[in-house]
Structures are given as structure tokens and as C-alpha cells.
Amino acid sequence: MEPQQIALMSVAVVVFVVYRQMMTRPTERRGILYFSGLMILAGLSGGGLVDTRHLALGVLILIAELAFAVGFGVLRASTVRVWRDPAGTAWSKGTGWTLVAWLASLASRIALFGAGYALGLASAPTTVLLFVGVTIAVQSLLVTRRGRALPGSAVRSSAEAPITS
Template identity: 40%
Template sequence: MDNASIVIGIVIVALVIRRQLRTRPVHGKGGVALLGFLGLMGVLAFTFGVASVVKEHPLGGLTIALLAVCFLVAAGFGVVRARTVEVWRAPGGELLRKGTPVTTALWLVSLAVHIGLDKWIDHSTGTGLLGASTVYLYLAVTLTVQDVLVRRRAASVA
């Protein structure tokens, strides 16, 4: 993973953390647009990354396993972070959410784990192209899981 990819990942995560630390509606529309953007960018970048690597040699079993682990880790962090988001009903009846300092800490740990997995993926392929291509898809997976679980929790708030 090159330095530019690390910087881009850090900037994206910083913006996501900033957004999650604000009080906002549980059922806002901005989250869907962000998830759609990240998902589209993730599929495009990942497809390009895989295509670039397989030009040199086929993906090995270790690389495929590491990619699966990468996205399972993303989902796992989404599950854990969802539990740290405060959800409540405002006096007007609107459901609100806000991340906590623990949510922020988990984002930072998630970013560090992802960077480590990216480096391992790149080492397993012998190139520096595939690991960095997973950042958008990783974010799309982790945010989608977190959002779904926060919305599910919000549905049970009295």
C-alpha cells in the first residue's frame, strides 16, 4: 500500500468519524448515498486491483483467504461499533444517533488493522496493487453492517 492510499484512507476515515460524532437522525438519507458511493468505488477499485494482479500471476489461496478475512474483519468491526453508538428518541419523536469516544477508538483500530491486512495481502501477491484497492469496499462493508445494526436497535427504542 503506497503512502497516497494510506493518506486517502485516513482522510476518509476522519470524515466518517467526524460525521458519526455528530447527532443525526437514524433514518437520514445521507448515509445511503455515502454507502452507495463507497460501494461503487469499492467494486471498481477492487476489480481494477484484481485485474492488475492477475496480469502478473493468478491469485493464490493465501491471497484469497486474506481478502475474505479483510471483509469479515470489516463486518466484525461494524458489529462492535454499532453497539457503541448511542440511540435515543428525541422529545419530538425523532430517532437520533451519535457515536461515542469508544466508536472513534474502534474506527482507529479498524483503520490500523486494515492497513496491516493490506500490507499482508500485497506481500502475498508480490505486488502493491491489491491491498490498497480494498479500502473503499472495506469501508462500505463496515459502514453498512454498522448502519443496519444501529437502525435495528433504533427500531426497538421506546
Template identity: 40%
Template sequence: MTGLVDVVVIVAVAVLVITRQTRPQRIDHARRWWLVPAVLVFFSLRDPGVIDARHHTEAVVLLAAELLVGVAIGVGWAWTTRIWADPDGSVWGKSTKASLGVWIAGIAVRLGLFGLGAALGVHQGTPALLLALAATLLVRAGILKFRAQSLTSAYGGGSAYGDDVPRAARKERA
């Protein structure tokens, strides 16, 4: 039954993350940005089959590669997210089309790693995927917090990233 629980957790987190990132979201400095990654780590480490005992070395190498891919996706996703500050100083962020490209590339690499593991005969379960997803979310959130802090301190909290780009004037309504 743990396999089913893991699948439900992965799907729920993916749906939550994707739906939250397709619309503007406030980047809060006080929010517990580490909570979802911590829950994912808990779910992944409660399973004793994180490392295949029969193929220990190969399993550790695949897990390390999976974690590196997770970190790379987190970095790419964070740096392709558009952030801006409202006049009241609140910082907002929204994923871009480039962020979608990062996700697609990451999924392709993960599928390649899974195929490599299957070819080597390494038993692979969901714990490695949960750990990599936790790494992705943790790294992304940390970089976004860093970017948000630098944006508010550099621009005094009232400017938006890219304010030097001319924009069309808005029409006033009566």
C-alpha cells in the same frame, strides 16, 4: 492516477465519517444510508486489481479477511453508539469512547493483514480497503436503523435509551 484518486476518496470519507460521528446526528428512517457505501463499492470495483492474479488464493483469503474485519468494525461501532429519542420522536446517535476503541482495534487488525499480505508477496491496493470501509458503513447504518426503530417502537417515540437512570435536575432560567 487512480491510486491518488482512491487515497483522496478514502481520506474524504474518513474525515466525513469521523466529523459526523463526533457530534450528535439525527438517525433518519428515510435517509439514503446506503448511498456512501454504494459509491465506495463502485470506486473499488472499477479497479481491475482487486485480486492479485499472481497470488489468487492468498489475495481472495486476504480480501475475505478484510471484509470480515470491516463487518466486525461496523457491528462493534453500531453497538457502541449511544442512541436516544427526543420527546418529538426523533432518534439521535453519537459515537462513544468505546467506538473509538473499535476503530483503533480494527485499524490494528487491518495493518496486520496488510503486513501478512506483504510478507506473502500479495499486491494489495486500495480497492480492498474501500470494500471493507463500505461494509463497515453499510453494516453500521443498518444496525443503527434497526436500533432506532426498536427504540421508537419500544418507548413510544418519546423516551431515551437509558431513561431509567436518574439524572440531575436542570435549572430553569427566567
């Protein structure tokens, strides 16, 4: 896949994900995890994640990118409003702070790319897919976890389950 295609696809994915996060949605969504998993796999399978000419520096930048992806996923998850309705379903909706955190996340990715370029590192365009996949997965997992932790959980423990014969 061409770098321009990867960039356009990544932008389209982020815009779509941010749009969906700003809507009221159930917190239990597996589809976004499958999708982010596919993005992570595409990023990993594309190769070239580390510039082998500058191995130590390339690994350091990749670790920084992954740390930023995880960190911003955690930050954005904390900005999402999560509540439980009377029926016991957990819901979530992004806030204005979620949008600000997304912009900061993207700015950090651009800054890391620029730093790598300034240091003479060759960057594979698939690192964008890895970054976006990781950050979306972390946020989704944490929002789901927050929904499950709310009082009045819709999930019954085995002790509360009805006895059937």
C-alpha cells in the same frame, strides 16, 4: 485513480464520517448508505481485488478484509449511543469507544495489507474503498435498526394508522 489519491480520499472520508458520528444526529440517514454504496461500487469496479498469481491466498485475504469490515462495523454500531426524544425521533451519537473501535478497525486494515504484502500479494488500492464502504454501511444499518427498535417508535403500523376516506 492513483493509489495516493485513493488513500487520501479514504482517509478524508473516514475522518469526515468519524467527525459526523461524534455529533448528535438522527438515526434515519440514507445519505451515508448511498455514499458507502458508491464506495463499494468504486472498490469493486477498480478491479484487482484478488492477486491472480496467488489466487487462493488472495481470495482468503479479501474474505478476511470483508469479515473484518463487517465485524468492526458491528462493533462500532454497538458503541454508538442511541435514544428517542419525546417527539419520537431516534437520535445517535458516537462515544469514545466508537473512536477507539475506528482506530482498531483501521489498524486491522493496515495489518491485513501488511500481511498480504509480506506474503507477496499485489494489493489493489481500491480494496481500501471496498473495506471502508462495507464497514460504514454495516455500522449505519445497525445504528438505524437500533433506532427503529426503540420503544415509542415514530413509525406507525397499519393497525395504528388513522382511517381515511
